[in-house]
Every structure is written in structure tokens, then in C-alpha cells.
Amino acid sequence: MKRWLKLAAGAAAITLATAGCAGSGGSPDAAAPGGGQGGTLTVWLMTGSAPESLTQELNRKFEAAHPGVKVDYQVQQWNGIQQKLTTALASDTPPDVIEVGSTQTPAFEAQGVLQDLTGDVANLNGAQWLAGLKASGEYEGKTYGVPFYAASREVIYRKDMFEQAGITKPPASNQEWLDAIAKLKAKFGSDKDFQPLYLPGQNWYALLSLIWDNGGEVAKAGGKGFKSTLDSPGAKAGLEFYKQLVDASGTTAPKDNDEANPQQAGIYGGGKVAMFIGTPSELPTAAKTDPGITAKTGAFPIPSRTGGAGAPVFLGGSNLVVPVNSKHTDLAKEYLKLLTGAKYMTQMAAAGTVPGTSTDVAALAKDPFGAVMAQTSKNGRTVPASPKWGEVESGQNPMKDMLTAYLTGKKSLDQATADANTALDKIIGG
Known part of the structure; x- marks a missing residue:
């Protein structure tokens, strides 16, 4: 580790x-x-x-x-x-x-x-x-x-909070994940600062898992370039479930920023968060606030809609x-x-x-x-093996924009995915 x-x-x-x-x-x-x-x-x-x-x-x-x-x-x-x-x-x-x-x-x-x-x-x-x-x-x-x-990323969670909420095993399916969120809210929800799941609006790495789990793709190879598929049914289903998680948890994480701004592990270290989607490398940041938090922390795969071994991961x-x-x-x-x-x-x-x-x-x-x-x-x-993918990550990432637009209600599901699809095509399409 x-x-x-x-x-x-x-x-x-x-x-x-x-x-x-x-x-x-x-x-x-x-x-x-x-x-x-x-x-x-x-x-x-x-x-x-x-x-x-x-x-x-x-x-x-x-x-x-x-x-x-x-x-x-x-x-x-x-x-x-x-x-x-x-x-x-x-x-x-x-x-x-x-x-x-x-x-x-x-x-x-x-x-x-x-x-x-x-x-x-x-x-x-x-x-x-x-x-x-x-x-x-x-x-x-x-x-x-x-x-x-x-x-890869995983769901990092507070074992003691799960136990106190009566959750006997980590969730494996999407429904079990939502049920766990509900149990955590019932147990700790009287604390207005508590969050069952801290989920920033632009964690596109987590979104990838949900898209792939629903049979969607970010893009497919075609000719000399790639064709974006963010408007496909699978991609839309992944985006919809992301919103379900945000709404169900009532997370206060910003919808217009990613897991690094602010650092989600720092929020987790404050003791008011039961779960976040991230990497073990983030735990030292949490430990700066609570040196004993690593011992209270466990991990499980990002749940799949069908259960089993978990959703595909980036x-x-x-x-x-x-x-x-x-x-x-x-x-x-x-x-x-x-x-x-x-x-x-x-x-x-x-x-x-x-x-x-x-x-x-x-x-x-x-x-x-x-x-x-x-x-x-x-x-x-991994992400599409496009020679231009670096421009996606270092520039105006269409998937981040899509997430924020949909989560804030500025765009419908269809409009957000269509616009992101067009924007991604302009980068990797040829």
C-alpha cells in the first residue's frame, strides 16, 4: 500500500x-x-x-x-x-x-x-x-x-459508521448502494454536516465506471479517428445513476468542480463523511486531520447495476x-x-x-x-486510445461540462449528452 x-x-x-x-x-x-x-x-x-x-x-x-x-x-x-x-x-x-x-x-x-x-x-x-x-x-x-x-478507484468507506448504521456487508449492487446511503442518513442524518457519500460534480473517472457498467462507451474507433458515443443509451444511463447518487446522498460537494478542488480526502478526514470514490493514495490527506482514520477505513469495488464483482474501473x-x-x-x-x-x-x-x-x-x-x-x-x-486524448484531459473536458450542466439542471439529460458528444468529437473525431 x-x-x-x-x-x-x-x-x-x-x-x-x-x-x-x-x-x-x-x-x-x-x-x-x-x-x-x-x-x-x-x-x-x-x-x-x-x-x-x-x-x-x-x-x-x-x-x-x-x-x-x-x-x-x-x-x-x-x-x-x-x-x-x-x-x-x-x-x-x-x-x-x-x-x-x-x-x-x-x-x-x-x-x-x-x-x-x-x-x-x-x-x-x-x-x-x-x-x-x-x-x-x-x-x-x-x-x-x-x-x-x-x-484504480474504489469506494473508500468508514467501517465504524457502516456498523453503527446496521450495514453488515459492503454493497455490491446499485440498489444495495442506495439502500446503504439511506441507512446512513437515517442513523447520522440529524447532523446537518453529515454526508453518506461525498461525490463532486465532476468526478469523471467515477462516471466512466457507471457508463461502462451500463454498456456504454465514451467513444469508438472509426476510420482515422474516434466517434464520440456520450449520447448513447448506456452513457445516458450512467449519467442518470451518477445523479441518483448525488441526489440520494445530499452531498454538499461542488457540482462545478472535481475531487481535487477541494481535496475530497480532506473533507473525508473531517469525520462527517461515510464514503467517497477515490484512491488509497488520498488517505494520507485524510490522516492529516484525523491520524486514526486509516484504521477505521475500508474499501469495496464500485458497485454494479447487476451486483457481482463490481463495475468496470478506469x-x-x-x-x-x-x-x-x-x-x-x-x-x-x-x-x-x-x-x-x-x-x-x-x-x-x-x-x-x-x-x-x-x-x-x-x-x-x-x-x-x-x-x-x-x-x-x-x-x-482505459480511455479511448486517441492520440488527442491529452487535449481532453488538459483542456475543457466535455465530460466535466456535461456532468455540471446535468446535475445543476441547466441542461436536460439529452441536451447535456448531445452537447458533450459534439464537443468531444471536435477533439478526437479526426
């Missing part, structure tokens, strides 16, 4: 970063061009992704297996990484192995700066790839990214790529093979993330919050 507490949603939102310095790529080795057995292999992984103990052991083992090779391992910061990667990948001497955010990968794939790994999938543990991340590493029928790790995470201009492509692929093998992916799970290339999540399941991710990752998904 400790490693997961550092990750959470950041990997999914890295396209927001626009500032930074120019990157310095790996140095070409004249003695071993094109991936020969010698020289320096430059590896860029992001801060907080792989535990230091893992990377130190990995690099020692790789160097021992490849005499004459030195691994130049560099930890990068998320802030400013977009520009730094853009500069590095366009250079003649880029790093040889790079961690890239899942929603960021399609843009680089479309620019032609990544090595085509289609013929290497089987050798890179392809049979073990996490299905929810796989699509973000594919472009026009070819594979450019190898799933590295992922994380997987925020990273892929591993090899720049097309790498001077050590063969060595880079060997490094990827080693890193994404069962040994190191099991260590990633033990550190608190869903391993991208292994189905072994037993270590992750030992933690109560990780256990939920281990369960829901099997049904995890």
Missing part, C-alpha cells in the same frame, strides 16, 4: 504537464550500434513507480547477464515530463527504455517516435499482459507499449516503450523482458500496484485496499 499511496491518479493525468526542461537521451555506442552487447543502456522510470530495491536488483542482474553493458538508470519527475519526453523522443540519442503514462502513449505512437514491438509481444510476456492497459499501447494494428503497472497506469532512435534496441527489449517477468512483477504487486504483465496479484491482495484493485483490475479499462 505504501508504494500505491504515491501513485494513484497521477499516472493517468500526466498529459496535464506542459512545462519542463529539455531531456538528455542515452549516448550512442559506436562500438555496439543497433543494440550490440556493449555500451550504456539508459533507462527512464518515473518517481514512485518501481521500488528502489527492485530496480537496484534488476539493474545488477541485467549488467551481470550482459558483460560490458552499463545501465544508466534515471528517475524522472511527473511534473514537466510531457515536454521532456517530447524533446528526448525527437532526438537522435534518446533513452533506450522509457516509462510513459497510459493516456500519454497514443500521442507518441502517432508521432512515429516509438519502436514497433509487434513482433516481440510473445517474447515480452505478452500472454500475461493486463488487458485493460494493452489497448493504450496499440496503434493502427501495431504494438508500441508494454503494460507496466496500473491502479485503470490509470504506465507503459514501457523503446524509442525508435534507440541505439540499443536489442538490449532494451532484453531489459523489458526481464523487468516484466513474473519475479519483478510480483514485487510490483507487493509494493501496492497492479502489475501490468502478470496475473499474479496474490501479494497485492494481502492489503485490504490492494485486494479491491486486484479484484477489479480484471475488469479494468
Whole structure:
């Protein structure tokens, strides 16, 4: 869990970063061009992704297996990484192995700066790839990214409040979720500051789960672009249930802002909230107000309309790529093979993330919050693999506007979804 507490949603939102310095790529080795057995292999992984103990052991083992090779391992910061990667990948001497955010990968794939790994999938543990991340590493029928790790949202709740309200088990279906909200209101509703569920109006990551759970899609691939489907029956049903949750809970969360403004975990830490949809990484924020709140907190999957294992969840995470201009492509692929093998992916799970290339999540399941991710990752998904998706997240997100317009009553369901559909098409439609 400790490693997961550092990750959470950041990997999914890295396209927001626009500032930074120019990157310095790996140095070409004249003695071993094109991936020969010698020289320096430059590896860029992001801060907080792989535990230091893992990377130190990995690099020692790789160097021992490849005499004459030195691994130049560099930890990068998320802030400013977009520009730094853009500069590095366009250079003649880029790093040889790079961690890239899942929603960021399609843009680089479309620019032609990544090595085509289609013929290497089987050798890179392809049979073990996490299905929810796989699509973000594919472009026009070819594979450019190898799933590295992922994380997802869950319902974080106060176990003591549930018990006092007579809720004996976490809700699994939408109706059970609404029933739990009603029981919590009946028990604690005399306190005007109490909220059974704190749900901001623009938590579009949570909305994704509800849309997918109702059989809807955000967009579908078509021709050279994507066609928005936010006006489909499934998408509308997901938006309707979001409003049901807001209305039933009577949440005071702003309808015109997201979970970060204000930080929902800070509200939860005040002791007047029974549930919120978020990530375990948010708990330290709650603990700043109430140091003992983590011990009183549990988690369960976002309920599904049909019950069972829960609604599909958005997987925020990273892929591993090899720049097309790498001077050590063969060595880079060997490094990827080693890193994404069962040994190191099991260590990633033990550190608190869903391993991208292994189905072994037993270590992750030992933690109560990780256990939920281990369960829901099997049904995890990502946003449409559009090269222009970064513009959706960093600009005027049509789904946020749609939520606010519908929740505030400024637009009907049909009008809100139609307008959002048009706006999204303008971004990713071609």
C-alpha cells in the first residue's frame, strides 16, 4: 500500500504537464550500434513507480547477464515530463527504455517516435499482459507499449459508521448502494454536516465506471479517428445513476468542480463523511486531520447495476516503450523482458500496484485496499486510445461540462449528452 499511496491518479493525468526542461537521451555506442552487447543502456522510470530495491536488483542482474553493458538508470519527475519526453523522443540519442503514462502513449505512437514491438509481444510476456492497459499501447494494428503497472478507484468507506448504521456487508449492487446511503442518513442524518457519500460534480473517472457498467462507451474507433458515443443509451444511463447518487446522498460537494478542488480526502478526514470514490493514495490527506482514520477505513469495488464483482474501473497506469532512435534496441527489449517477468512483477504487486504483465496479484491482495484493485483490475479499462486524448484531459473536458450542466439542471439529460458528444468529437473525431 505504501508504494500505491504515491501513485494513484497521477499516472493517468500526466498529459496535464506542459512545462519542463529539455531531456538528455542515452549516448550512442559506436562500438555496439543497433543494440550490440556493449555500451550504456539508459533507462527512464518515473518517481514512485518501481521500488528502489527492485530496480537496484534488476539493474545488477541485467549488467551481470550482459558483460560490458552499463545501465544508466534515471528517475524522472511527473511534473514537466510531457515536454521532456517530447524533446528526448525527437532526438537522435534518446533513452533506450522509457516509462510513459497510459493516456500519454497514443500521442507518441502517432508521432512515429516509438519502436514497433509487434513482433516481440510473445517474447515480452505478452500472454500475461493486463488487458485493460494493452489497448493504450496499440496503434493502427501495431504494438508500441508494454503494460507496466496500473491502479484504480474504489469506494473508500468508514467501517465504524457502516456498523453503527446496521450495514453488515459492503454493497455490491446499485440498489444495495442506495439502500446503504439511506441507512446512513437515517442513523447520522440529524447532523446537518453529515454526508453518506461525498461525490463532486465532476468526478469523471467515477462516471466512466457507471457508463461502462451500463454498456456504454465514451467513444469508438472509426476510420482515422474516434466517434464520440456520450449520447448513447448506456452513457445516458450512467449519467442518470451518477445523479441518483448525488441526489440520494445530499452531498454538499461542488457540482462545478472535481475531487481535487477541494481535496475530497480532506473533507473525508473531517469525520462527517461515510464514503467517497477515490484512491488509497488520498488517505494520507485524510490522516492529516484525523491520524486514526486509516484504521477505521475500508474499501469495496464500485458497485454494479447487476451486483457481482463490481463495475468496470478506469485503470490509470504506465507503459514501457523503446524509442525508435534507440541505439540499443536489442538490449532494451532484453531489459523489458526481464523487468516484466513474473519475479519483478510480483514485487510490483507487493509494493501496492497492479502489475501490468502478470496475473499474479496474490501479494497485492494481502492489503485490504490492494485486494479491491486486484479484484477489479480484471475488469479494468482505459480511455479511448486517441492520440488527442491529452487535449481532453488538459483542456475543457466535455465530460466535466456535461456532468455540471446535468446535475445543476441547466441542461436536460439529452441536451447535456448531445452537447458533450459534439464537443468531444471536435477533439478526437479526426
